[in-house]
Amino acid sequence: MGRRVQITDTTLRDGDHAMAHQFTVEQVREIARGLDEAGVPVIEVSHGDGLGGASLQYGRSRVPEEELIAAAAEEIRRGKLAVLLLPGIGTRRELKQAVGLGAKVARIATHCTEADISEQHIKMAKDLGLDVHAFLMMAHMVGPEKLVEQALLMESYGADCVYVVDSAGAMTEPEVRARVRALRQALRPETEVGFHAHNNLALAVSNSVAAIEEGATRVDGSACGLGAGAGNAMTEVLVAVLEKLGIETGIDLFKIMDVAEEKVRPIMRHEPKIDRASLTIGYAGVYSTFLLHAYRAAERFRVDAREILIELGRRQVVGGQEDMIVDVAVELSRRKAEDLHRASEVMW
Amino acid sequence: MERVKVAILGSGNIGTDLMYKVRRSEVLELTWVAGIVPESEGLRLARELGYRTTYRGIEELLEHGEDFEIVFDATTARAHYRHAEMLAEAGKIAIDLTPAAVGPHVVPLVNLSEHLDKENVNLVTCGGQATVPIVAAIRGVAEVEYAEIVSTVASRSAGPGTRQNIDEFTQTTARALETIGGAERGKAIIILNPAEPPILMRNTVYAVVRDGDQEAIAQAVVGMVKRVQEYVPGYRLKAEPIFDEEKVTVLLEVEGAGDYLPPYAGNLDIMTAAAVRVGEEFARHILEKRAAMRVVSARG
Numbered sequence: 001m002g003r004r005v006q007i008t009d010t011t012l013r014d015g016d017h018a019m020a021h022q023f024t025v026e027q028v029r030e031i032a033r034g035l036d037e038a039g040v041p042v043i044e045v046s047h048g049d050g051l052g053g054a055s056l057q058y059g060r061s062r063v064p065e066e067e068l069i070a071a072a073a074e075e076i077r078r079g080k081l082a083v084l085l086l087p088g089i090g091t092r093r094e095l096k097q098a099v100g101l102g103a104k105v106a107r108i109a110t111h112c113t114e115a116d117i118s119e120q121h122i123k124m125a126k127d128l129g130l131d132v133h134a135f136l137m138m139a140h141m142v143g144p145e146k147l148v149e150q151a152l153l154m155e156s157y158g159a160d161c162v163y164v165v166d167s168a169g170a171m172t173e174p175e176v177r178a179r180v181r182a183l184r185q186a187l188r189p190e191t192e193v194g195f196h197a198h199n200n201l202a203l204a205v206s207n208s209v210a211a212i213e214e215g216a217t218r219v220d221g222s223a224c225g226l227g228a229g230a231g232n233a234m235t236e237v238l239v240a241v242l243e244k245l246g247i248e249t250g251i252d253l254f255k256i257m258d259v260a261e262e263k264v265r266p267i268m269r270h271e272p273k274i275d276r277a278s279l280t281i282g283y284a285g286v287y288s289t290f291l292l293h294a295y296r297a298a299e300r301f302r303v304d305a306r307e308i309l310i311e312l313g314r315r316q317v318v319g320g321q322e323d324m325i326v327d328v329a330v331e332l333s334r335r336k337a338e339d340l341h342r343a344s345e346v347m348w
Numbered sequence: 349m350e351r352v353k354v355a356i357l358g359s360g361n362i363g364t365d366l367m368y369k370v371r372r373s374e375v376l377e378l379t380w381v382a383g384i385v386p387e388s389e390g391l392r393l394a395r396e397l398g399y400r401t402t403y404r405g406i407e408e409l410l411e412h413g414e415d416f417e418i419v420f421d422a423t424t425a426r427a428h429y430r431h432a433e434m435l436a437e438a439g440k441i442a443i444d445l446t447p448a449a450v451g452p453h454v455v456p457l458v459n460l461s462e463h464l465d466k467e468n469v470n471l472v473t474c475g476g477q478a479t480v481p482i483v484a485a486i487r488g489v490a491e492v493e494y495a496e497i498v499s500t501v502a503s504r505s506a507g508p509g510t511r512q513n514i515d516e517f518t519q520t521t522a523r524a525l526e527t528i529g530g531a532e533r534g535k536a537i538i539i540l541n542p543a544e545p546p547i548l549m550r551n552t553v554y555a556v557v558r559d560g561d562q563e564a565i566a567q568a569v570v571g572m573v574k575r576v577q578e579y580v581p582g583y584r585l586k587a588e589p590i591f592d593e594e595k596v597t598v599l600l601e602v603e604g605a606g607d608y609l610p611p612y613a614g615n616l617d618i619m620t621a622a623a624v625r626v627g628e629e630f631a632r633h634i635l636e637k638r639a640a641m642r643v644v645s646a647r648g
Binding site: 055056057087088089091092093111113114116117119120121315316317318320321323324326327330331334 | 494496498500503508511512513514515518519535537538539540541542543544547550552554556586587590595597599
């Protein structure tokens with residue numbers, strides 16, 4: 001097993017979903033400073049859906065993300081600032097702007113079958129001298145062979161690391177192992193493999209450890225697990241577990257615990273937890289980010305959030321298709337009304 | 349009815365689908381289909397339907413310039429830069445389906461009438477074709493502060509041109525929402541979905557409006573959908589427009605006519621259908637001018 005693993009903390013990016021995009025400059029400063037002082041090597045800051053994600057589709061940001069990125073950049077002294085970009089949502093223009101603000105790591109994410117839309121962005125990020133993490137999202141939806149094919153594309157564009165991303169928190173340990181192992185075997189030795197977990201099935205930390213055992217050298221966490229769905233692997237727990245396994249992260253355990261307890265927990269708007277809706281997300285294999293949107297649509301159209309999520313899974317909806325939540329909710333509510341109507345005809 | 353003769357450049361998926369649609373037109377008469385691959389299926393089908401074909405591209409096509417007045421270009425952006433000059437020199441009207449955008453962006457029903465005297469027009473992206481009419485319809489009855497669209501297409505229907513230039517797609521579409529649709533600010537998002545069987549193209553339009561009457565907006569949207577259906581029969585509302593305070597949400601689905609492209613590729617169908625519609629408007633404009641000329645010369 002590797003002796004050292006790099007943790008990227010995504011509290012200020014994946015956590016943006018759980019915060020419904022309401023982070024303030026002060027909160028970002030406090031958390032970024034705390035993470036940096038704890039020794040977190042990579043700190044990700046962006047709209048939850050990446051640069052340019054502020055929208056009616058995903059949620060508008062209370063503070064423009066460039067202000068949050070600039071604020072974080074001022075606080076980060078030891079670590080590196082990372083930003084996320086999903087081609088199709090953000091563009092190279094926003095990436096370039098983020099680099100101007102101090103980003104040193106670009107995380108370029110596509111659905112697990114669509115790697116070829118990231119070529120422009122990965123190449124530009126490399127040209128700008130960034131460390132590039134390429135993300136294959138919703139990686140549970142395809143088998144290891146297909147994932148390898150896509151990872152090789154991203155490697156060919158210049159990615160320094162390819163992540164298996166369990167966006168739906170849907171993977172069991174054998175699924176994680178098979179995918180990470182396949183990538184580790186297929187990619188060049190100098191290309192690292194990463195793993196990004198969600199805790200919808202209560203497997204975020206154990207799956208991350210399994211990924212490391214299979215050769216992953218980079219994993220993601222967030223303080224208090226602040227992230228979409230039931231949240232991410234908790235950074236503070238990852239640090240503790242890895243330390244017990246004799247794997248170095250360079251992060252001070254007590255200090256990261258303090259960040260989680262003192263800086264993050266008090267400001268959480270929605271505590272990521274395994275409730276019936278987030279468990280359904282992991283079970284049905286849908287994008288964790290859908291959670292709060294599904295709650296809202298369920299209330300607005302008076303249907304069960306779980307029914308919406310199961311139907312989205314059945315339709316193989318991918319990340320970014322938040323508009324399908326309303327679409328499905330409208331349809332389910334219409335169907336319900338029709339059933340009721342039929343029932344009433346029978347009654348009278 | 350008098351018809352205007354046209355040619356198609358490009359015998360790939362788009363050019364071939366276009367061929368079947370032009371074939372049904374009452375104002376366009378297809379004469380030539382030009383490709384560059386001798387064994388292409390598109391050229392074979394064109395021959396079988398009785399059209400003249402060449403695999404020597406624009407060079408040979410222009411040797412038969414007397415056979416057409418309008419040329420649809422369904423090749424690539426790079427090829428169109430070259431074609432645009434040659435067609436202009438030959439005095440032909442170019443209707444460009446590539447992203448080259450040598451001429452102004454057009455969306456039928458919205459801004460085409462401004463451009464009927466241009467020698468080259470460009471069909472704005474599929475996402476733009478599907479959503480700009482809706483934004484323009486809302487703009488007709490309310491101020492649109494902001495318009496945002498999300499186009500989701502089947503992975504199989506997104507060709508390398510879109511995949512390798514995805515930023516250009518979103519930027520061009522966003523601009524079209526502003527300059528053609530009339531929104532003060534525009535944003536576009538595109539999602540590729542690999543589900544099997546492939547999904548139909550879907551589009552969501554969000555508009556933040558000012559001084560808008562819900563009833564009037566809903567009517568304008570429904571009315572516009574009906575008008576788009578005249579040339580894209582598979583274009584439909586998934587639900588009534590949804591209102592949340594100042595936000596209007598319109599959910600749309602586009603099923604292709606299945607002429608040559610599969611029905612799920614509504615994103616490609618709306619491009620070829622819009623191109624034919626543009627060609628027809630040009631043709632009517634040409635015929636009207638010609639009729640007016642005849643009246644003038646008869647009087648003289």
